[in-house]
Amino acid sequence: MYTEKVMDHFQHPRNVGEIENASGVGTVGNAKCGDIMRIYLDIDENQIIRDCKFKTFGCGAAIATSSMATELVKGKNIREAMEVTNKAVMEALDGLPPVKVHCSLLAEEAIHAALWDYAEKHDIKIEGLVRPKNDIHEGEEGEEEDY
């Protein structure tokens, strides 16, 4: 069901890990839905993303989109990073099955959340960036979905 690129990034995810004292960290997703992504950014004084790492709880597509998203933003400046949309991630992976498109959205959101964190910490404003939705962690309860 997955493309070769997705399988490659799933099997050999790039940039897994944490960055200590990261410039920005964003966690998005919802354990209830089965996907949580956390992105760490190391941004230098020229607003260039020097390094980027991720940790993801989720399906194959969630891991692969996280991995691809970190690859895409690394080395870019924050304005360019804002242009790494879910579409860009999907294209770079040669596509995703329809039920998995939300994973690419999550990857985009995770980057934005990390950038937001960076912007808040450094008290700057990044054009087009909005406050990320609240992160949801393990243990949170919700109603059962309709099936």
Add this chain to the structure above:
Amino acid sequence: MYTEKVMDHFQHPRNVGEIENASGVGTVGNAKCGDIMRIYLDIDENQIIRDCKFKTFGCGAAIATSSMATELVKGKNIREAMEVTNKAVMEALDGLPPVKVHCSLLAEEAIHAALWDYAEKHDIKIEGLVRPKNDIHEGEEGEEEDY
């Protein structure tokens, strides 16, 4: 679905034919239901059935029961012939499938009808014999049955 005996009487029906100037003739059944039996009896002055013939429009069981019924009554006197019930015919044939039991009833009725005809013509009364139901011939119309 038929026993060997039924198949034998179907393939090699005994006593097919007509008897000219028969002592009694009875036709029963209903073309609408797909079975009509006609029995010819040649009865001598001692009320012995000297000969018996049949003609039948009907399924395999109808033909076989007609054939067996004629065999069973031949040589009997009319009182004995009254004892050739549908059960006797069925037994002699080693049984019939449930949906075909009515054929043996028809054979019994046909004999009774022929005996009735004989009794009427000779103005005698045969114990236990009742007037046969009206014969129904080709071309008669009826309502469609429920299915």
Add this chain to the structure above:
Amino acid sequence: MSRLIYLDNAATTKTAPEVVDAMLPYFTEHFGNPSSIYSFAAANKEVIAKQRETIADALGAKANEIYFTAGGSESDNWALKATAEAYAAKGNHIITSKIEHHAILHTCQYLETRGFEVTYLDVDEDGVVKLEDLKAAIRPTTILISIMYANNEIGTIQPIREIGEIAKEHGILFHTDAVQAFGQVPIDVDACHIDMLSASGHKLNGPKGIGFLYIRTGVKIRSFVHGGAQERKRRAGTENVPGIVGLGTAVDRAVRTMKERTVKERELRDYLIKRISEEIPYCRLNGHPTDRLPNNVNFSFRFVEGESMLIRLDLLGICASSGSACTSGSLDPSHVLLAIGLPHEIAHGSLRMTLNEEITKEDIDYVTDNLKEIVALIRSMSPLYEDFMKKQAK
């Protein structure tokens, strides 16, 4: 019995050896559940998609409009019951014909017990639905017209395109039971404005227990079998992978061989009709003389009862039927033969012979020669024939 001449291809067909070959790997080798995630089962998902395309192509439909079922009866039940339910707010009236298969008629009768009203259209003496009657039957509450593509007993092919046009004009859904027609005549769901179509694998040299319902995109239809998310959530149940592969292979084969096969069958059909018509007195060809399935021959013989004829044919290795197989065991004459105006006792004396591509002219001659004798023999035992001949003699 050495010789077997199988002339009951409307009841069921031999599964083609190439169909069985195609199915075999999916029993013991690629046996995975197509809904599973692992690569071992992925091929099964793909092979199903492929069959869906093959079938859609055969109808001028789209692959996602084909829904696999367990056969013609389920398809018919689904089409009628689920449409009735989905469109109940629009109306409660259904139009069908008196010569439909029981899978349609009994479902309609069931729906009548649930508050639906059903018009059962008469047919003419050839078994053709009268378009004027159809138009006249339409009400503002009519939600569905269900008319079979071709009849299983007498082989008459309906004016499907015209019926589809009438349905379309009035904004009414049109379902056709094509269980007998599919694989025998070219079908185009768009040209005929067909919204739903039923078919069954075992009628076209595919396996038993598999069929499909074509449902045009946009038709609101509910599920009939609720449960898992198979068939785009419209028909639950683990996919019958070998069955689906068998069906697809059979459809492919039927389409590929249709022209050559039916030319040959039509020729033999007409030869059989000619010989019987000319050589056996007091008979009647049932069904339309030309607008009939290429393999269908149906005759009534006066003064003859069907079962006796069938058994005598069987003793000679000839498989044929009288009425439809589904109702044999029943004592009622065929509702189809009654609907084309046959009196009961003539309806009882009907014989259906449905050919396949393996039948030869020699077979047809063997059948006709024997049939002549059988009919004569049965008549010689028939009190109805006796009466008739005496009347004639006067």
Add this chain to the structure above:
Amino acid sequence: MSRLIYLDNAATTKTAPEVVDAMLPYFTEHFGNPSSIYSFAAANKEVIAKQRETIADALGAKANEIYFTAGGSESDNWALKATAEAYAAKGNHIITSKIEHHAILHTCQYLETRGFEVTYLDVDEDGVVKLEDLKAAIRPTTILISIMYANNEIGTIQPIREIGEIAKEHGILFHTDAVQAFGQVPIDVDACHIDMLSASGHKLNGPKGIGFLYIRTGVKIRSFVHGGAQERKRRAGTENVPGIVGLGTAVDRAVRTMKERTVKERELRDYLIKRISEEIPYCRLNGHPTDRLPNNVNFSFRFVEGESMLIRLDLLGICASSGSACTSGSLDPSHVLLAIGLPHEIAHGSLRMTLNEEITKEDIDYVTDNLKEIVALIRSMSPLYEDFMKKQAK
């Protein structure tokens, strides 16, 4: 991929070669329609009767109480919908459980839209229906209790005899979905007071697309598929002769091999459970520890998402599932795991492995060794695990 370890036998099984062999003659040789009158088809009628007896014997039932269907989903739909209809005059209340298969749950939801009321019983943390809850749920209008014999995800076997007794005491019909249990545990419909029972061929090394519904004599039940007179007029459609022969052969085989097979499976199941429990931290065995299907293992691993686990296992040639195959593709965690009280994110990290008789201890070791690594790897990538370890460190 060279090695294939198929641990998804609850999703579907390999059709046993002897089953395929038994089916084969009925495709191309004895292909006749069993309803036909000629001797060519008579053998097919007989072979069906024989399968019906084999199956009835396996349940302590009578042959004429077995009705063939297209599979478990149809059987479930039939049992519920047709009972609801037939007993509507008596009442409109149905009791089932929260852990039924979707073929039951979605059918119940459908019935709710048609005016029926359904109680979905909770289960305890092992997945067992609470008998007190069941008794308390009974109303004067209750017409049917439908509780599965054994669960397809967590393998828990219900106290069927006790449930049957409660149903009987209250004069309520009792249906059980035995799709997973049949062939794995001995079933006696009389001892358990079962009035209806669903089963499916492909779950016990039989073919896909065939199943049956047991209906106790005396139960008023309507048809679900209307049409021809097959299955004593209760289920229309030309009989799937090869399918029925396959099912009968598979049942015969399952009964014959049950004891030996399940002893072996139980041993390996418990070995697998033991190794995982002891060697992988933060895991939980789902389902009852002992009252569970002999071949079912189901674990949840905290901080792990199921699909990643499945794909990594797949890459090693191991077929397993997370939730049930029917609902994969859906993003919702299994309703069964939620019903036994698992939080959503833990339910997402569940793994079902269902054994068959071909699995060896060596396979189990291979699976466990790899699973350990996979779980560790996935956790090393999980932000939830990171947070958890940091909290632990404090």
